[in-house]
Amino acid sequence: MPKRSVLGGGVALLLWASAAASGVEPPAPREAPSVSVPVAELPPLAPAELPLAPPAAVEAKDKPNDDATAIDLSWRPSPDDAPDSQRVMGYVVRRAEAPDGPYVVVGRVFTKGEGKFTDSSFSWKSKDREPPESAPPSPGGQGPAAEPSAGIPTDPAPVRADPRGQYYYEVAAFGLSEGRYEESAPSRAGPVTPREYWLDRDQINVLVGTVLCTIVVLGFLGFARRGRDFYVRPIAGLKAVDDAIGRATEMGRPLLFVAGLGGVSDIATVAAMAILGRIGRTAAEQGTRILVPCRDPMVMTAQREVVKESYLEAGKPDAYVEDDIYFTTDSQFAYVASVAGTMARERPAACFYMGYFYAEALILAEAGAMAGCIQIAGTDAVMQLPFLVTTCDYTLMGEELYAATAYLTREPRLLGSLKAQDWLKMAVAAALVCGVVFAGLGQILHLPETSWMLKFISLFETR
Amino acid sequence: MEHPGFWHVFSVWVAALLTLIAYSFLYKDNPAYRFVEALFVGVSAGYGLAIVYRDVVIPDLWKPIHDEGDLLRLIPAVIGVLMLSRFHPKISWLSRWPMAFTIGIGAGMSIPATIQANILKQVQGTMVSPVVLDKATAMENAVASVSNVVLIIGVLSVLAYFFFSKEHTGGYGRFCKLGIYFLMFSFGASFGYTVMARVSLLIGRVTFLLYDWLHVGAVLLR
CATH class of the missing domain: 1.10.20 (Histone, subunit A)
Structure with missing residues (x-):
């Protein structure tokens, strides 16, 4: 088709469209009046000339099974959000307490296609709902590409809302056109109120x-x-506990017990304390000193109670030395340095590592090996088990640590x-x-x- | 090039010397190591105390009570203060209350979390088909099937190993031994992975000594 006809047809169409919009009858075109141009052949308008189309079917629903602190939003993508188009970069979600606003940004979704967003900016605490004095800018993004691009405005952190209120939402598509931020008209949904559920x-x-x-x-x-008797199979590491204590007694050297880095409520620490009680009683009976360096003051207090009770059970309360169960520091590697130093100076005959360990497990076990100790470990820290297995004489793995207490004490309840x-x-x-x-x-x-x-x-x- | 200030040079020298003294323990215990050990423990304990005061006592206790009148915070404060009763033998038994409180809360919260994360999720993740037919090619089907069978046998044999009511003898004992092999394979992989991370820590420290302290790193790399 000749170029002139196309241009002529396009100009005619634009003139007609603008006239129709202004309510004026368009003048009859003087040139090329009989040229008909298929729409497909019209030159496409530059993307920047058309605003972004908004997303459709925005829905805001209470998020089920929660404590009324979230609203789920969903929407159908903007028609401009085509898989092969880079025009739409994501969607911005805003919230308001009234249908007319003001709407504030609660998040951005940097994903294309079917949209989903969960607004979790609700809080029952009035203190959390106060606007911060200087809110740090936050992109508030959800989705895999949360890193905002240059040109996308950074939104202030959303102020948390009262779950008892009624809220309206709007969602708009956004993108960059020639480096300039553009946003579609919003699509709105609401009102919606978060609901709390007693049962998840x-x-x-x-x-x-x-x-x-x-x-x-x-x-x-x-x-x-x-009074029913239960059978528990022998556990190799536990049979060695008594041997290790006997060795310490024969050599006239102390025992060293490390209960890991876990807190007092960690299951591994609780299991470790039960084992400490058994070791403490045997040590008390045989008159062997037991050293327990602690990293957590609460664990130290509990361990003092446990060892004291062991000495009482053994009938030697006077032999109990409280200072042998002592706090060092709660810093991981400073604690390790201290324990390693204790091993080098006190030269314990046997070291027990029971509880939850982190990266210090290998350092402790290496220091113990250098000091010539027999070493028995037990932990449920999966990442540290390989190190303890390779460096200690016996290792109780995971569940064996929990079983150890019952096996050692033979207490019916355990x-x-x-x-x-x-x-x-x-x-x-x-x-x-x-x-x-x-x-x-x-x-x-x-x-x-x-x-x-x-x-x-x-x-x-x-x- | 801007000349580093005195305190920067001083701190690098102190850090380098302390690092070398700490490494001296690899040879044997010595007075210098003891000094560094005591310094490390003391500094970290003091620092820890300051951090707790700044990040816990002030924002979570003092400000809510003093500035906002949140008197409910007095309850955990009193429970915490009970720990100090240990210093007085006559009332030292009171220190068991906060411990019981902490252990009880910890155990209560961990039970459902453990059932969810360590039982249900693991069981569901292991309920896979030993015969896979929905992959694109026969080879992919075969590989996925073998992988699933290994997973199923591994989980069941390790579970059998941690069964304490039956002695590991006979066929059952051999099945449990298979579980141990699975455990050791996984430990081996974990060992190698973590050793690599530790080596990178060592590299970081050696880099500090060579570049920041001795400034010979660039010369060595030439």
Whole structure:
């Protein structure tokens, strides 16, 4: 088609469009009146000339199963948000307490396509809802590409809202056109009010699991109290504990016990204290000194109680030396330096590392090896187990640390608890086998998601 | 080039000498190491106290009570003060209350979290099909199937190893031994991974000594 005709047709069309918009009858074109131009052949308008189209079908809903501190938003993408187009970079979400505003930015989503955003800027605490004196700028982005590009305005951190209020939202597409920030007209939704739930239905399986575990443990504790004897298989590392204490007694050297870096409420620390009690009693009976450097003041207090009680049980309360259980520092490597120094100077015959450890595990074990100690470790810190396995004489791995207490003390309550754990492990193994068989059948028979076999697997899904 | 100030040079020298003295423990214990050890412990303990005062006592206790009249904060404050009762033998038993409180809260909070993270998630993650048929090619199906079978056998055998009610004998004992092999394989991988991280820490310290202290790093690299 000749270029002139195209231009002529385009100009005519524009003239007609502008006239129609102003309500004036367009003058009859004098040139090329009979030229008809297919729309597809019209020259495209530059993107900057058209504003970004807004997203559609914006929905704001209360986020279920929470404490009324979040609203879920969803929307259909802007028509300009095509996979092969770079025009739309994301969406900006704003919130207001009234339909007319003022709207404030609560977040930006740096993803294209179907949009989702969760506004979690709610708080029950009035203090949290006060605007900060100097709010640090925050892009507030969600999505994989949260790093804002140059040209995108940085939004102030959103002020938290009262969950009891009613809120309106607007979502707009944004992008950069020739380095200039542009934004579509907003699409609005609301009103919506966050709602609080007493029960998180997404975690009912956790509740059922907790109740089942509690029932099984209580049942076995009852059996144990009635005097039923439970068998526990020998654990290699534990048999060595008495040998190590005997060695220290023969050599006239002290024992060193390190309860890791965990806090007093960590399960590994609690298990470690039970083992310390057993070691302390044997040490008291044999008249062997026990050194316990501590990193946590609360753990130190608990350990003093445990060792003191051990000495009482052994009938030697006067032999208890409180200063042998001492605080050093809560700094990880300073603590290690102190313990390593103690090992070098006091030259303990046996070192026990029981509890939760971090990077210091290897340094401790190496210092113990240099001092010629027999070393027995026990931890549930998976990352540190390889180091303790390679450097210590015996290592209690994970669950063995928990079982150690029952094995050493033979106390009925602990044995009952251990037996309950074994039964629960059997139940887990049985569920695993069933799930694997069902998953296999689902794959071979192409079962739909709604089949009871695949639903069984989804029973274990957690948020 | 701007000349570094006296205090910068001084701090680099102090840090370098302390580093070397700390490494001297690798040879054997010595008075210099003891000095550095005591210095490290003392500085870190004092620093820790200052941090707790600045980041916990002032913003979480003093300001809410004094500035905002939040008297509920007195409850944890009193519970914390009970820890100090240990200094007086007659009332030292009171220090057991905050400990019981802390242990109870910790255990109560960790039970559902443990069931969720260590049981349900792990079980669901292991419920995979031993026969995979939905991949693009037969080879991919075979690889995925083998991977899943290894995962299933590994989990079950390790679970069997940590079963304490039966002695590891016979066929069951051999299955448990398989669990130990799986554990050792995973420990080996973890060991190698962490050793690499430790080596990078050593490199960082040696770099400090060579570049910041001795300024010979650039010469060595030429």
